Amino acid sequence: MTYSPAHTHARRYRRLAHKLATYFLLGLGLVIVLTPFLWMLSTSLKSMSEALSVDFSFLPRDVRWENYTEVWRLLPFGRFFVNSFIVSIAVTTLQVGLSSMAAYAFARLQWPGRDIVFVVYLSSLMLPMQIAMIPNFFLLRTLGAVDTYVSVILPQSFVVFGTFLLRQFFLSIPRSLQDAALIDGAGHLRIYALIVMPLAKPGLATLGVFSFMFSWNNFLWPLIMLNSQRLFTLPLGLVSFQGQFSTNWPLMMAAACQSMIPVLILYGLAQRHFIEGVTISGLKG
């Protein structure tokens, strides 16, 4: 085949147009993703009269940082932050600890019935949380645990996703390491703690960030279990804020914005683990 100069020109133009269109669409996606966040930020710095003014401006004309402190004055936001941290850290610790032990039993030990038990575990990934909601509420109520941290923490701490994820990581660790340690007389507890866990750090981090995020953002379960404001986690705090100041949009946006910050920081630091976790769970499908 021979190409005339005009031909190559046309091809080059087409390639350039294709490239421009790709970047244009990707940029458009970015605008769609970011605009709500920017709108939240800009409103959170406006005065109420400016937010509710017919004379529209995206950016605040007069920046009011006081909105952020005002929110803390009106409701115990510090308390909500502490509560969210207590619950999320407890759930994360329990999930990483218990799932890693269970994953060790599934990935590194030989025992009769292992595969059947694992299939039961896997199939429960499909269970909607809502079917367990009412019986769990009843159970915790019978135990007298309504309106306690424990009632919020416990039901969130045995999610199967963690066991599944860590099993994948553990399976990828070469068996020869374990066998060598066994010959040296090490017990399984030592192999788990000193060999498998350190080698599975990326997996533990992935599970850790996911558990923290889910528990930080969880709304329905704390809504059911908690009644007293002093125990509220941030999402509940936000909703009670909405109940009292529903038309004060700048303050609502300042409250919403603050509540997102810890998870956004975590995401910024560990985004590789977030993406990895999603990719792994996607590839099994």
Next chain:
Amino acid sequence: MGARTSELRTALLFLAPHLLGFLLFQIFPVFGAIAFSLLDWNLITTPTFVGLENYFELFSDDYFFQRAMLNTVYYTVGTVTIIVVASLAAAVLLNERVRFRSFFRTMYFVPNVSSLVAVSFVWMWIYNSDYGLLNNVLRMLGAQDPPQWLSDVTLAMPSVMVMSAWTQVGFFTVIFLAGLQNIPNQYYESAVIDGSSRIQSFLRITLPLLSPTTFFVLTLAIINSFQVFEQTFIMTRGGPAFSTTTAVMYIYDQAFQYQEIGYASAVSVVLFAAILAVTIVQVILQKRWVHYDL
């Protein structure tokens, strides 16, 4: 032989703490919910066994339940459609030879990690008919009387769908992109030699080879959507005129506002059965369109 039995004992020790909690908080409650659904019970009075009466009532004359189920199905169809189209498009674009790929991917994922409650507030304010961002922009573009979005009976649910899709597209983009990157390049190379256009190779190579991923995305997105709660609870409280009341919201109201424990349990069993049925149908239909090879 001795090694085997000792491994069983070790396995039990490792598994027991998680297994007990898993049985207690995830497996037994399923049977608990089924048992509760056969009772007339408001937590205060002694429960009475009523058999399947709750179910008969749900399906014969509970307008609100039927409305909630239909709304949930409508929401699921709309949201999942937007999610699949948008995240596949984003993944295909990201799979081109672009710079800053991981930057785009990272940014697209941000809505997914943000608190759904906080994000619902933000979108409520975007949709606000008098001072919201959307209507301000529409007015600047010349609209005289822009829609009322969340307070309009026909527009409220589509508005919720768009907002929900916005929170999830980045997540599914990551999954689609991983699937696309698994397709061996040689298929495309031979397609170029055969003279296929981009669209032809997308239809004949990408879509068939991506179908296992698409199947996974569909299954997960549908299961998620059936459980929608936060968005409508916060943005619309199920209104206007019950146009956005969803199944989980109905369960929540019946159980925790009116203490109708038996009745609410019946709704939760129906929702569970619906999710299970849809998933089974998908697994059966998968044989027709999911290719594990070209």
